[in-house]
Amino acid sequence: MTPKPVLISGAGLASLLLARSLLRSNIPFQVFERDASLSFRGQGYRLRLSSEGLDAIESVLDPPSFQRFYDRCGKTAGSGFVGFDAVTGEVVEEHRMGENLGSREGKIVGIARGDMRRLFMEGCEEFVQFRKDVKGYELTDDGVRAVFADGTKSVEGSLLVGGEGINSTVAKQVSGGRLKVYDLGARGIHGQAPTAAFKTLGEGVFRIVDTSNPRGPVSIITNVRPNDMDDPTVEFGWTMVGVPGVVKAPNDDYAIVGKVAADIAKSFTKDWNPRFKPLFDQMNESEAAFWKITCSTPSGVPEWPNEPRVTVLGDAAHSMTPAGGIGANTAVRDSALLGRLLREAGGYKEGVTAAYEREMRVYASEAVKASYGMAAKAFQIHIDESPQTL
Structure with missing residues (x-):
């Protein structure tokens, strides 16, 4: 039987690097992006890559692809x-x-950011569907389906990974509202x-x-x-x-x-x-x-009851301020970690998302605290961890 694909919501940096990892591991996947193309919106500012971020990207890409990426930097x-x-x-x-x-x-x-997305997407084009706005998911007897804004649903997948950024509906659903973003x-x-x-x-x-x-x-x-x-x-x-x-x-x-x-x-x-x-x-x-x-909550990435077939990465899991350029580097670490765990398991296996979330919470919580600390000082801001969120 053909294995069910890993479903990925959003075609941001973390999502596309995860897709690239799955492509290299011959694990089927589909990416759903609400925009009409990668260049549909402005791509924002340039991203600084830390040692950890570069190491994560290098661990995912094959050597010639990483060299092309590094040469473009x-x-x-x-x-x-x-x-x-x-x-x-x-x-x-x-x-x-x-x-x-x-x-x-x-x-x-x-x-x-735009160059980064294009380079990560190389080879994945046929598996990326644009104008697909994921608004949630539903579990099946033996998998999961993404639910789109127009009421239609995806094919049945083995796993859904929410990577749609700070307004991720997948993150809100899987965490029961525990994942919050503060303005x-x-x-x-x-x-x-x-x-x-x-x-x-x-x-x-x-x-x-x-x-x-x-x-x-x-x-x-x-x-x-x-x-x-x-x-x-x-x-x-x-x-x-x-x-x-x-x-x-x-x-x-x-x-x-x-x-x-x-x-x-x-x-x-x-x-x-x-x-x-x-x-x-x-x-x-x-x-x-x-x-x-x-x-995100500056005290760290919160815990929620693990749902084996749904998890989140990047800004959907841990939104950060621009201070220190930490956000994107943490996001690609997510991609490398989840991709490695799926490769080692030969595809989706129960326990993979729990292991990923356990390890991700450690480094991501440290990153959010550091990012918030620098921003609080530089931009004179303060988070009141009350129910008011975006």
């Missing part, structure tokens, strides 16, 4: 942030953020500009902070990579964030993209030092987008 010299005062242009020690960002070869390694109130804008706009900064990872804003501090983080600096077809990104109440989208609509978001970013930076102005004056206005800062 940007490598930036230095070990941490250089901090600047946005108005004076002076280096400010307290804006540096002392964390070590290096991961391999003495470099800070990063890659755009921290801080808001940001992501923008991009041609590499020429970044020449006054030079190579490195930079945090530029404006403490003169009357409503509260505003800062950006950006990464300037030498190997792309002279390529006019490349754009570097920057990520702006304001403490709660500072950055606001019109009508609280954070799905707005384009000139509206770009103009608000420019209004915050109109008095910034000339060294930093090109990042905003030359920005690609169509790529500007708002974003919210959210986080």
